[in-house]
Amino acid sequence: MDWLLAARMQANCLARPVNEAGPGGVADVVRRTGGLQAQTWRGAAYAVRARSTSTVLADVAHAQSVDRSVVRGWFMRGTLQLVAVEDAGPLLGLLGPKLIKDTERRFGELGLPADVRARAADVLEEYLLAHGPSNRAQLADVLVAAGLIAEPKGQAVYALIRYAGLLGRVCYGPGETWVAVSSWLGKPLELSGDVEDLARRYLHAYGPATARDFATWSALSVPTARRAVEAVATESFEVDGVSVVAVDDLPGCRDLRMLGEFDAYLLGYQNRFQELPIAIFPGGGMLRPAVIEAGRAIGSWTHADLSVDVFDGRPDLSAELTDLARFAG
Structure with missing residues (x-):
């Protein structure tokens, strides 16, 4: 089992293979890992630090807000992630519809039927195209003025912003603001992706792993994840009676690393092979x-x-x- 954990550590770039400074180094880390957890901005930033040698804290914000080579939005598991801009469309094309379907019950509890959500996505995008980066309070007032919610408080506001994000129309801008994707990135996202390509990229960044690990990381269904993993895996190993697969046979990294909160390495698996x-x-x-x-x-x-x-x-x-x-x- 020790070799497995060391191999996973190396796959997840925690041997710090990225030596480029500046926003280019940030984008390289994000690309290699398939995305970094970003519930907190600090967590995402320190995940970059743990995988690179020359980036600094300011580079992470620069990559997202100025260089715009990475984008913060709702991707794997429907949680906030920092992903490479070229990966945003393929990820949402693959994951968005299921993530929306998986949230239907919550939408119902919040009184947000499909027609309200569709109209809200239009209203939010139109407002952001006209006014640029806007915070939650501003967008809440817009939704109230459009008659889509009764009051500018409560969870419905965030749910509607997130819904527009899962459609690829809204993402985070500077700080805790949102922007229209088409203006922020210069063009709309192309919502198309290949599940086998995503499985291959997952195994590069997290292998050796199982199909259930891939499903846990992505929120794809287990059958879909299993078919994709079986199609792309080139290596197979047995660990404590569990079959794990990979696309690389890595010698492993045995370094010490201090990870920030919500680090992707500890969130990328259904079976971590260790108790936290x-x-x-x-x-x-x-x-x-x-x-x-x-x-x-x-x-x-x-x-x-x-x-x-x-x-x-x-x-x-x-x-x-x-x-x-x-x-x-």
């Missing part, structure tokens, strides 16, 4: 900053003071702590 302690995975959808070595979680840490709680071994953290300071500037 409560200090890292307290429940309630939270995933705190972790210290990993050779792919295994050995501790947790906090951004505020860089304090570390190591619960396995006595690792040398000096290089990582120095690099965290370099990255933050």
